[in-house]
Amino acid sequence: MTNYTPQQARYFAEQVSLMRPQSSFESIASAMSGVKVDLNPHQVNAAMFAVKSPLSNGAILADEVGLGKTIEAGLVLAQYWAERRRKILLIVPASLRMQWRQELEDKFYIDSILMESKEFNQQRKSGVRNPFEVPNKVVICSYDFAARKSSEIKAISWDLVIMDEAHRLRNVYKTSNVTGNKLKGALRGRKKLLLTATPLQNNLMELYGLVSIIDDHVFGDAKTFREMYVSVRNTEIRNKNLQARLHAFCQRTLRSQVTEYVRYTNRIALLQEYTPSADEEKLYNFISEYLQTDKLYALPEGQRTLITMVLRKLLASSSFAISGTLNSLIDRLNNLLSGIESELDLDDYDAIDDLDDSFDDDILTADLVRDRDGIKKELAQLEEYATLAQSITQNSKGENLLTALQKGFEETEKLGGQRKAVIFTESRRTQDYLYNLLSNNGYAGQIVFLNGSNNDANSKRILNEWKKRHENDGRVSGSRTADLKASVVEEFRDRANILIGTEAAAEGINLQFCSLIVNYDLPWNPQRIEQRIGRCHRYGQKNDVVVINFLNRKNAADVRVYQLLDQKFRLFSGVFGSSDDVLGSIESGVDFEKRIAGIYQNCKTSDEITQEFDELQEEMSEAINEKMTQARQTILENFDEDVAARLKDCKASTVASMDTYTRWLYYFFLIHGAKQVEPLDQHRFRVEKDGKVKIYNLDWKSAEEAGDVFLRKDDQLYSDWLAEAKGTPLSTPMIEFNYSGESTRNIGFFNAHPQLEGMLSIDKLSYEGLGEEEHLVFTVICNDGTELDDDLVNRMLELPGTIVGDCPAETSEFADKRTTLLNLQQQQVEESNKQYYLEECDKLDAYSEDLKEGLKHDLKDLKKAITEKSKEFRSSTNLPLADMLAMKDDIDKMKKKRKAMERDINKREDEIDEMNEQLQAEIRDKLKGNSVLTHVMTLGFRLR
Missing domain, CATH: 3.40.50.10810 (Tandem AAA-ATPase domain)
Incomplete structure (x- = not known):
C-alpha cells in the first residue's frame, strides 16, 4: 500500500476546508465542489x-x-x-x-x-x-x-x-x-x-x-x-x-x-390549425355567454375573475376538461340550495396556485340573500351544458394532434434530434384524454405523465423502479416531488418517446435531450410560454428546437392572441425566442394574462375584439422604446476587446483552480484508505466500509455516466475523515517523499533538483472583519538555498511519504523568514480592505456631489425665474399700477428667497459633508477586524 503521513492528511484537510477570500477563483472552486x-x-x-x-x-x-x-x-x-x-x-x-x-x-x-x-x-x-x-x-x-x-x-x-x-x-x-x-x-x-x-x-x-x-x-x-x-x-x-x-x-x-463557449440553436415554429365540430363550437358559445352573465351563483364573487379565467382556459383545452369542471359548478349550486357554501374543485388546472397568488386575497363568502329561483335557473343551464359536453367523445383539436405529432417528428429527425416530444396542456383531464388518444393510435407504452400529483399507477411504478435502480448512488433525495420528477424525466429520456405534462412539467426540469415541444394549449402569459420552451431550448441543447402551436381559426380572439405572441413577442422562432426588449416590457406575465382574459370576458363581437387587441398591440409597441434600447447599449453594454480577454482569463483561472481543488480532494481520500480505480483517474476512487464497496466520483457528469456516487461536501464519509484529520495530534517529523518511485509523476523542477532537503512550516492566518477569510502561509528553506513556491510545496506533499526521524531544530533564519511572510500576508489582507474602502469613499463622494448639485439646480431655477419675471415687469408698462406693484412685490419676494437660499446652501452643504463623514466612519468601523494566527505544522523534508 502507498504510504502517506498524518501531516499530509492534515495539509489536504486544511486546503479543502480553507475559507478563501470570497472574490477569488479558489473560493469559487471550493464552493463548486460537489455541485x-x-x-x-x-x-x-x-x-x-x-x-x-x-x-x-x-x-x-x-x-x-x-x-x-x-x-x-x-x-x-x-x-x-x-x-x-x-x-x-x-x-x-x-x-x-x-x-x-x-x-x-x-x-x-x-x-x-x-x-x-x-x-x-x-x-x-x-x-x-x-x-x-x-x-x-x-x-x-x-x-x-x-x-x-x-x-x-x-x-x-x-x-x-x-x-x-x-x-x-x-x-x-x-x-x-x-x-x-x-x-x-x-x-x-x-x-x-x-x-x-x-x-x-x-x-x-x-x-x-x-x-x-x-x-x-x-x-x-x-x-x-x-x-x-x-x-x-x-x-x-x-x-x-x-x-x-x-x-x-x-x-x-x-x-x-460568449459564442466561443456556448452554442445556441434555433427555434422553428410549426402551426397546426383546426376547426371545431358543430357541437364543440356550440358548447364553447354556450359557456362563453354564461361566463359573461352579470350574476353567477356558481362562481364565488370574491374569486370570480380568477375562476372565470381558469374556466376559459379549460374550455379552450378540451370538452373533457370543461365537462368535469361543469360538474363541480353543478355540485356547488346544489349545495347552495341545501344551505351549504362549498368551494369549487379546480384541481384539474395545475397552475391555480400561481394565479391565486397574484389575485386579491378575497375569502369565499356566502351570499347574504339567496335567490332560489335564480340558482335553479342557473343549475338547469349548467346541467344542459354538462349533458352536451358529455356527449362529445372526440375533439377536432385532438384528432389534429396525431397529424401534428407526425409532422413534428419528421422535422425533428431531419434536424438530427431524437424522436421525443413534450406535449403541454393546461388540464389534467385533457392529459388523460391525450394519453388514451395517443395510446390507441400507435403510441401505447411510449408515454409518461407529469402533473402536480402523478398519482396514476404508471407513475408510481416508474418511481418505485427508479428508487430501486438508484438506492445506492445517492440520487434518491427522500422528497417525493423531487424524486418523482427525476424518475419521470429519466423514463422519458431512456425509454419513453412522449411526455404529456401540465404546467408542473414547465417548472424545475431540464429536457435538453428533447427538441420537439407541442403547445396543445397555449397560455396567454408569454413568460409561461418562454418557461415551457426553455425546458428544452436551453444551454446544452444540441439541436434546433421545433415548436408546434395549435390554433382555432374560427375564434377571432384566439387568432389575435396567437398573432401577438408570435409576431409581436417573437416567442416561437429565431436564435433565442422572445427578445429581451419584449419580455422586459411586460411588468408581470399574470397582469398581461388578466388583460387578455378581460378581452375574452368583455368583448361580444368581432369588432370589439379587433379594437381591444389593436389597443393592446399599440401599447406594446410604445413599450419598446428604440431610444432607450440605444441608451441601454451605450450605458450597460461593453463591446471592447477586454470582454473576450477577461473571459479567456476567467476560464483559464477557473479550470486551474478547479483542477487544483480536485487534486487536493483526491489525495485527501487516498490518504484515508480510498483505493485508486484502474485505469488511474483523479476523479474516481473506491471505498470499502462496513463490508460494502462504493466508487466515488468527484466529477458529476462522469459519475452519472459510470453510475458512481457523486461526492458531495455533506457526505458523511467526507465529514468524518475531515474531523479525523484535523483532530489528530501532529509531531514534528522528518518526512522522506518518494519521487523516484512514482513513475506516473514527471515534475521538471524535481528532476532538476534531486536529493532536495529542507524545512517547511505551515501557518493559518484567519481574518474576521468585513468578512471571513483564511490563508495558509508556507515558510520553506532548503539546505542548498533552492526556492520552493506554494505550488511545488503542494506537489511535494502529494507524493507518498514516510516518517524517517525528527525534524531539526528551527534556526533564527527560519524564524525571521516565517515572521516576515506572516506580516506580508497580513499586509495583503489590509491592502485589499483599503481598496474596498477607497471604492466606497469614491461612491459616497459622488453621492454627496449629486446632493450638492441638486441644491445648486434649485438656486439656478430660482434665478432663472427672477430674470424672466423681471423681464416681464419691464415690458409691462401698459398694465395698471396695482398690477405692476403686485408684480414688483413678487420679484422682491423671489429675490429675498434667493438670498436665503444662498445662505442656506453653505449650511446644507456642510450637513451633506457631515453625513458623508458619518457614513465613512461606519465603513471604518467595519474595517476593524481581528486576525488570529494558528500554527498547523512544522516538518523536515527529504526528496528521494
Whole structure:
C-alpha cells in the first residue's frame, strides 16, 4: 500500500476546508465542489463581480436571456452557503418558485422552503413567531407575498437576498409603486443580488430605481438624478458619466460575447390549425355567454375573475376538461340550495396556485340573500351544458394532434434530434384524454405523465423502479416531488418517446435531450410560454428546437392572441425566442394574462375584439422604446476587446483552480484508505466500509455516466475523515517523499533538483472583519538555498511519504523568514480592505456631489425665474399700477428667497459633508477586524 503521513492528511484537510477570500477563483472552486453545474467563464465572471467587495450592498446581474443568470446567482448563493451564512431569501415571480427550488436541489444540493400563505399560516398556528426564520433552508417566496409580509421580512438579518426578474421593481422611485417601496424598506441594508435581462426599458429613471434598491447612497435624490441624467441634451456625455457610475453595480454580458463557449440553436415554429365540430363550437358559445352573465351563483364573487379565467382556459383545452369542471359548478349550486357554501374543485388546472397568488386575497363568502329561483335557473343551464359536453367523445383539436405529432417528428429527425416530444396542456383531464388518444393510435407504452400529483399507477411504478435502480448512488433525495420528477424525466429520456405534462412539467426540469415541444394549449402569459420552451431550448441543447402551436381559426380572439405572441413577442422562432426588449416590457406575465382574459370576458363581437387587441398591440409597441434600447447599449453594454480577454482569463483561472481543488480532494481520500480505480483517474476512487464497496466520483457528469456516487461536501464519509484529520495530534517529523518511485509523476523542477532537503512550516492566518477569510502561509528553506513556491510545496506533499526521524531544530533564519511572510500576508489582507474602502469613499463622494448639485439646480431655477419675471415687469408698462406693484412685490419676494437660499446652501452643504463623514466612519468601523494566527505544522523534508 502507498504510504502517506498524518501531516499530509492534515495539509489536504486544511486546503479543502480553507475559507478563501470570497472574490477569488479558489473560493469559487471550493464552493463548486460537489455541485452539478457546468461552469462557463461568463458565469464565474458575473458571480465574482457580485461578491467582489464585502463593503458593497449588492449588484445587478443583467446578462441577456439564456446566459444562465440562475446559475450565476446559484454560484453566489453556494459560496454563502459554504461559509455557513445561510439566512438567504429568494424573491421571484410566483410561476418560478418551483423552478428555483428544483434548481437549488438538483444542481447545488441546497434545501429550500416555499413560503406562501398556507405554509406561513401553518407555522404561525404551530407557535412559530416569524415563519421566515428558517434554519439551514433558503426561503423562496413571490413578490406579492413578500410585500404583504414585509414586516416579518424586515425583522430578519438576511445574509443575502436574491431577486429574480427584478425589472418589475424598476419603478420603485414612484411613491405609487407600493410593492417596490415595501420591499425596498424591508430589505434596506441587506446584501442584494438583482437578476434581470432588462434593467433599463423605457426610462433612465428605472436605472435609478433599481440601483436605489441595492444602495440609497449611489445617486442623489430622484429629482437631482432626473435633472443630471434625464433632462440633458448631450446624451453622449450623459451616457459615459452614467456608465462610469454604474460599473461597480451592474454587470451585463451579451450572447454575442460568449459564442466561443456556448452554442445556441434555433427555434422553428410549426402551426397546426383546426376547426371545431358543430357541437364543440356550440358548447364553447354556450359557456362563453354564461361566463359573461352579470350574476353567477356558481362562481364565488370574491374569486370570480380568477375562476372565470381558469374556466376559459379549460374550455379552450378540451370538452373533457370543461365537462368535469361543469360538474363541480353543478355540485356547488346544489349545495347552495341545501344551505351549504362549498368551494369549487379546480384541481384539474395545475397552475391555480400561481394565479391565486397574484389575485386579491378575497375569502369565499356566502351570499347574504339567496335567490332560489335564480340558482335553479342557473343549475338547469349548467346541467344542459354538462349533458352536451358529455356527449362529445372526440375533439377536432385532438384528432389534429396525431397529424401534428407526425409532422413534428419528421422535422425533428431531419434536424438530427431524437424522436421525443413534450406535449403541454393546461388540464389534467385533457392529459388523460391525450394519453388514451395517443395510446390507441400507435403510441401505447411510449408515454409518461407529469402533473402536480402523478398519482396514476404508471407513475408510481416508474418511481418505485427508479428508487430501486438508484438506492445506492445517492440520487434518491427522500422528497417525493423531487424524486418523482427525476424518475419521470429519466423514463422519458431512456425509454419513453412522449411526455404529456401540465404546467408542473414547465417548472424545475431540464429536457435538453428533447427538441420537439407541442403547445396543445397555449397560455396567454408569454413568460409561461418562454418557461415551457426553455425546458428544452436551453444551454446544452444540441439541436434546433421545433415548436408546434395549435390554433382555432374560427375564434377571432384566439387568432389575435396567437398573432401577438408570435409576431409581436417573437416567442416561437429565431436564435433565442422572445427578445429581451419584449419580455422586459411586460411588468408581470399574470397582469398581461388578466388583460387578455378581460378581452375574452368583455368583448361580444368581432369588432370589439379587433379594437381591444389593436389597443393592446399599440401599447406594446410604445413599450419598446428604440431610444432607450440605444441608451441601454451605450450605458450597460461593453463591446471592447477586454470582454473576450477577461473571459479567456476567467476560464483559464477557473479550470486551474478547479483542477487544483480536485487534486487536493483526491489525495485527501487516498490518504484515508480510498483505493485508486484502474485505469488511474483523479476523479474516481473506491471505498470499502462496513463490508460494502462504493466508487466515488468527484466529477458529476462522469459519475452519472459510470453510475458512481457523486461526492458531495455533506457526505458523511467526507465529514468524518475531515474531523479525523484535523483532530489528530501532529509531531514534528522528518518526512522522506518518494519521487523516484512514482513513475506516473514527471515534475521538471524535481528532476532538476534531486536529493532536495529542507524545512517547511505551515501557518493559518484567519481574518474576521468585513468578512471571513483564511490563508495558509508556507515558510520553506532548503539546505542548498533552492526556492520552493506554494505550488511545488503542494506537489511535494502529494507524493507518498514516510516518517524517517525528527525534524531539526528551527534556526533564527527560519524564524525571521516565517515572521516576515506572516506580516506580508497580513499586509495583503489590509491592502485589499483599503481598496474596498477607497471604492466606497469614491461612491459616497459622488453621492454627496449629486446632493450638492441638486441644491445648486434649485438656486439656478430660482434665478432663472427672477430674470424672466423681471423681464416681464419691464415690458409691462401698459398694465395698471396695482398690477405692476403686485408684480414688483413678487420679484422682491423671489429675490429675498434667493438670498436665503444662498445662505442656506453653505449650511446644507456642510450637513451633506457631515453625513458623508458619518457614513465613512461606519465603513471604518467595519474595517476593524481581528486576525488570529494558528500554527498547523512544522516538518523536515527529504526528496528521494
